[in-house]
Amino acid sequence: xxxxxxxxxxxxxxxxxxxxxxxxxxxxxxxxxxxxxxxxxxxxxxxxxxxxxxxxxxxxxxxxxxxxxxxxxxxxxxxxxxxxxxxxxxxxxxxxxxxxxxxxxxxxxxxxxxxxxxxxxxxxxxxxxxxxxxxxxxxxxxxxxxxxxxxxxxxxxxxxxxxxxxxxxxxxxxxxxxxxxxxxxxxxxxxxxxxxxxxxxxxxxxxxxxxxxxxxxxxxxxxxxxxxxxxxxxxxxxxxxxxxxxxxxxxxxxxxxxxxxxxxxxxxxxxxxxxxxxxxxxxxxxxxxxxxxxxxxxxxxxxxxxxxxxxxxxxxxxx
Ligand code: UDP
Ligand code: MG
Numbered sequence: 001x002x003x004x005x006x007x008x009x010x011x012x013x014x015x016x017x018x019x020x021x022x023x024x025x026x027x028x029x030x031x032x033x034x035x036x037x038x039x040x041x042x043x044x045x046x047x048x049x050x051x052x053x054x055x056x057x058x059x060x061x062x063x064x065x066x067x068x069x070x071x072x073x074x075x076x077x078x079x080x081x082x083x084x085x086x087x088x089x090x091x092x093x094x095x096x097x098x099x100x101x102x103x104x105x106x107x108x109x110x111x112x113x114x115x116x117x118x119x120x121x122x123x124x125x126x127x128x129x130x131x132x133x134x135x136x137x138x139x140x141x142x143x144x145x146x147x148x149x150x151x152x153x154x155x156x157x158x159x160x161x162x163x164x165x166x167x168x169x170x171x172x173x174x175x176x177x178x179x180x181x182x183x184x185x186x187x188x189x190x191x192x193x194x195x196x197x198x199x200x201x202x203x204x205x206x207x208x209x210x211x212x213x214x215x216x217x218x219x220x221x222x223x224x225x226x227x228x229x230x231x232x233x234x235x236x237x238x239x240x241x242x243x244x245x246x247x248x249x250x251x252x253x254x255x256x257x258x259x260x261x262x263x264x265x266x267x268x269x270x271x272x273x274x275x276x277x278x279x280x281x282x283x284x285x286x287x288x289x290x291x292x293x294x295x296x297x298x299x300x301x302x303x304x305x306x307x308x309x310x311x312x313x314x315x316x317x318x319x
C-alpha cells in the first residue's frame with residue numbers, strides 16, 4: 001500500500017472534460033459533497049480540459065477560484081479521453097487516484113466504497129457495472145462482444161463491465177507512468193500493471209446533461225486500438241489460416257490427379273476456380289489489412305510524440 005501522510009491520505013479524482021460546460025457546476029456540487037465527507041482523507045480534483053470548444057474551461061476556472069482543492073490542466077487541443085486521462089494522472093499527487101467521468105454517469109457515492117476497500121489493503125479497486133441498463137441495446141451488445149474477443153486473443157485480460165472508473169494506489173500509478181507507449185488504451189494499461197485487485201459493484205446512471213462524445217465509428221476505432229494493443233494473435237493467425245488453406249489445396253490437387261488418372265481428362269470447372277480465387281484474394285486482403293493496422297500503430301508509436309501537450313496548468317489558487 002502507498003504511503004499515507006500522517007493519518008490523512010489524499011484521494012485524487014482525475015476528470016477529463018470535453019465540451020461539458022452544462023454540467024460543470026452540478027458536477028462539483030455533487031462530487032465535493034461526497035468527497036468532503038471521506039473519513040480521514042483529503043481530496044483534490046484534477047480537471048483536464050481536453051480542448052473543449054464551449055465554456056468548459058471558464059466554468060472550471062470559476063469553480064477552482066473558490067476551491068483550492070480543484071486543479072485545472074488545460075490541454076492545447078482535443079487529444080481524446082485516453083490522453084486527457086494520462087495528463088490528469090501525471091498531474092495528480094494523491095495516495096490514491098480515481099479516474100472519473102465528468103457526466104456523473106458513475107455515481108460519486110461509490111467513491112467512499114472504493115476508498116474503504118483500498119484502506120483494507122487492496123491496490124486496485126474496480127468499480128464494476130452491475131448491469132448496463134442505461135446503455136443502448138447496441139452498445140451493450142457490441143461492448144460484450146469486444147470484451148469476449150479481446151480477452152480470447154490477448155494476453156492481458158480486461159475485466160468486462162469495468163470502465164475507467166476505479167481506484168488505484170500511488171504505487172500502481174507510478175507503475176503506470178513507467179509504461180512508455182504513447183498510444184494509450186487506458187483500460188488495457190490499467191489491467192496490464194496488475195497488483196492486488198478487488199471490485200465493488202454499482203449501477204450506472206444516465207448522463208447528467210450533454211451528449212456522449214463517442215460515436216459508433218469512434219468506438220469501433222477504440223475497439224481496434226484495444227485489440228491491437230495487447231496481443232499479436234490477429235497477426236499470427238494468418239500463418240495458420242494460410243497453412244490450412246495450403247493443406248486443403250494440396251489434398252484437392254492429389255484428388256484431382258487421381259481422378260484424372262482414373263476417369264481421364266474432363267472439362268475443368270470454371271465456377272470452382274473463380275470461387276477459390278475470389279475467396280483467397282479476399283482473405284489475403286484481410287490479412288494485409290490486419291498487418292496494416294499494426295504497421296500503422298508501429299508508425300505512430302515510432303514517432304515518439306508526447307501523449308498530450310499542456311497549454312497551461314493552473315496553480316492551486318486558480319491563477
Ligand atoms: N472526453 C474527453 N475527450 C474526448 C471525449 C470525451 O475528455 O475526446 C471525456 C468526457 O468529457 C467525459 C468522459 O470523457 O468526461 C467520457 O465521455 P462520454 O461520457 O461521452 O463517454 P460514454 O460515457 O458515452 O462512453
Ligand atoms: Mg458518459
